[in-house]
Amino acid sequence: MPPQTTLTGSSKPRGKLADADAPIDGPIDNLGTLKTFSRSAEIYGQNEPADRIYKVISGAVRTCRVLVNGRRQIGAFCLPGDLFGLEVRDEHTFSAEAVTELRVVVAKRSALIVLAENDSGSADQLWSLIGQELFRVQEQALLLGMTAPERIATFLLEMADRLQGGDCLELPMPRQDIADYLGLTIETVSRTFTGLERGLAIQMPTSRRIIIRNHASLDRLAHGRR
Amino acid sequence: MPPQTTLTGSSKPRGKLADADAPIDGPIDNLGTLKTFSRSAEIYGQNEPADRIYKVISGAVRTCRVLVNGRRQIGAFCLPGDLFGLEVRDEHTFSAEAVTELRVVVAKRSALIVLAENDSGSADQLWSLIGQELFRVQEQALLLGMTAPERIATFLLEMADRLQGGDCLELPMPRQDIADYLGLTIETVSRTFTGLERGLAIQMPTSRRIIIRNHASLDRLAHGRR
DNA sequence: CGGGCACTTGAGCTTTGTCAACACTCGTGG
DNA sequence: CCACGAGTGTTGACAAAGCTCAAGTGCCCG
Numbered sequence: 048m049p050p051q052t053t054l055t056g057s058s059k060p061r062g063k064l065a066d067a068d069a070p071i072d073g074p075i076d077n078l079g080t081l082k083t084f085s086r087s088a089e090i091y092g093q094n095e096p097a098d099r100i101y102k103v104i105s106g107a108v109r110t111c112r113v114l115v116n117g118r119r120q121i122g123a124f125c126l127p128g129d130l131f132g133l134e135v136r137d138e139h140t141f142s143a144e145a146v147t148e149l150r151v152v153v154a155k156r157s158a159l160i161v162l163a164e165n166d167s168g169s170a171d172q173l174w175s176l177i178g179q180e181l182f183r184v185q186e187q188a189l190l191l192g193m194t195a196p197e198r199i200a201t202f203l204l205e206m207a208d209r210l211q212g213g214d215c216l217e218l219p220m221p222r223q224d225i226a227d228y229l230g231l232t233i234e235t236v237s238r239t240f241t242g243l244e245r246g247l248a249i250q251m252p253t254s255r256r257i258i259i260r261n262h263a264s265l266d267r268l269a270h271g272r273r
Numbered sequence: 274m275p276p277q278t279t280l281t282g283s284s285k286p287r288g289k290l291a292d293a294d295a296p297i298d299g300p301i302d303n304l305g306t307l308k309t310f311s312r313s314a315e316i317y318g319q320n321e322p323a324d325r326i327y328k329v330i331s332g333a334v335r336t337c338r339v340l341v342n343g344r345r346q347i348g349a350f351c352l353p354g355d356l357f358g359l360e361v362r363d364e365h366t367f368s369a370e371a372v373t374e375l376r377v378v379v380a381k382r383s384a385l386i387v388l389a390e391n392d393s394g395s396a397d398q399l400w401s402l403i404g405q406e407l408f409r410v411q412e413q414a415l416l417l418g419m420t421a422p423e424r425i426a427t428f429l430l431e432m433a434d435r436l437q438g439g440d441c442l443e444l445p446m447p448r449q450d451i452a453d454y455l456g457l458t459i460e461t462v463s464r465t466f467t468g469l470e471r472g473l474a475i476q477m478p479t480s481r482r483i484i485i486r487n488h489a490s491l492d493r494l495a496h497g498r499r
Numbered sequence: 500c501g502g503g504c505a506c507t508t509g510a511g512c513t514t515t516g517t518c519a520a521c522a523c524t525c526g527t528g529g
Numbered sequence: 530c531c532a533c534g535a536g537t538g539t540t541g542a543c544a545a546a547g548c549t550c551a552a553g554t555g556c557c558c559g
Contacts, residue, residue, distance in 0.1 A: 115496050120418060122411070135404025140411060177403055178361025184410045185348070185366060191417035192346060192456045195547070222506065230418040232548055237507055254506055270341050421515070448538060458516055463539055480538055507554070515546075522539070
């Protein structure tokens with residue numbers, strides 16, 4: 048199987064530290080150039096032409112859209128190694144913003160398409176990326192049907208897996224982003240974190256640093272009963 | 274643009290009556306055979322190999338999965354003209370069941386793949402189907418972030434559009450299916466319908482037949498404020 | 500030291516879920 | 530033809546979850 052590159056954070060095993068830089072090894076990297084963004088900078092906007100694709104080298108990205116009523120929905124968090132900006136339609140459905148100081152590799156979409164047309168390996172890879180993305184969005188739809196503690200537990204386990212810091216994770220995003228990702232209010236997120244800490248499932252030295260104390264109890268919350 | 278075929282009910286304009294048979298004109302149809310299922314029959318199960326794709330000729334289909342905790346999630350309703358069963362992975366993420374008496378055209382997935390490899394038009398079509406599906410799931414994630422009346426209003430407008438009966442629709446599915454699709458309980462669905470009828474937005478001659486009386490008020494509910 | 504920002508906590512309220520009873524429809528069998 | 534029962538839908542009373550508004554804490558950075 049070709050290089051470890053995930054589109055917008057699949058739940059597949061990865062194997063890099065979040066703070067470490069992602070290796071430059073995929074087909075995108077060879078065609079792309081390095082670019083940096085500062086905290087909260089917009090990388091592209093909703094409805095802009097989707098003519099470039101990006102790969103996170105260091106930092107984190109959120110993809111989001113604001114609705115007519117003002118609510119904001121975060122579609123995904125992208126961590127080092129993740130691809131984003133790849134769309135099937137010609138316009139971006141979500142905008143993308145830097146959650147932290149950010150370094151990405153940018154490549155022209157057209158270069159990718161040409162690559163895929165000539166090289167069936169790249170085409171397969173493209174296809175599998177879309178498959179991962181579809182799967183991810185389906186899982187998110189599942190997430191949104193759960194209770195608040197279930198959503199938070201699922202989120203923490205996902206982040207623990209993707210940040211690869213073992214059971215000790217440094218969340219790059221503020222509470223408001225987590226709330227908008229999980230479809231909750233910031234207060235409910237905060238209270239649920241506190242509740243998990245009281246229940247000894249996690250420990251919070253600071254609000255951004257979470258240590259998973261009881262993996263099993265989070266698992267039980269995220270999946271099965273209780 | 275080639276034949277009017279939608280994957281699992283896009284929000285693109287279609288143009289057939291739900292009760293009428295869908296025309297047999299796509300690439301799938303030429304390769305496929307007609308098959309019938311009776312009400313509640315399983316067409317394929319979760320985790321079964323995804324080696325066939327289907328097109329609804331008459332009737333309706335629900336795709337669903339049951340979670341460890343017993344809750345059921347409906348991923349989509351498929352109406353005449355809709356494709357379903359096409360997966361990027363090799364196994365079905367959702368099972369598919371006949372909501373009503375059902376007629377479908379079935380084709381081997383492998384035949385489709387071969388077609389796509391030799392004919393770039395078919396490949397584009399396949400690509401655009403996945404794009405539609407991705408878009409649809411993203412919209413469903415939006416849906417699940419709304420309040421109950423907003424979800425119901427959105428659902429009714431979507432069905433009104435897809436069933437093409439103007440403002441008079443005959444829902445093929447029971448309340449429980451609607452509830453599991455919208456992430457609500459059957460009671461909340463029922464009460465919300467009643468509420469909309471009291472508010473004169475809709476009229477319900479029978480529980481399955483819904484007449485949209487005030488399109489604008491449903492629109493306001495589904496999108497913007499109020 | 501002071502201001503701003505992110506986060507937490509509390510009190511009250513709204514929405515939705517739960518449990519239970521009841522109504523309607525339709526097909527079957529007495 | 531009617532009675533019955535199963536499946537489906539509605540309604541009510543209450544409980545629980547999550548949201549809103551408001552205040553308060555802690556921290557970082559000037």
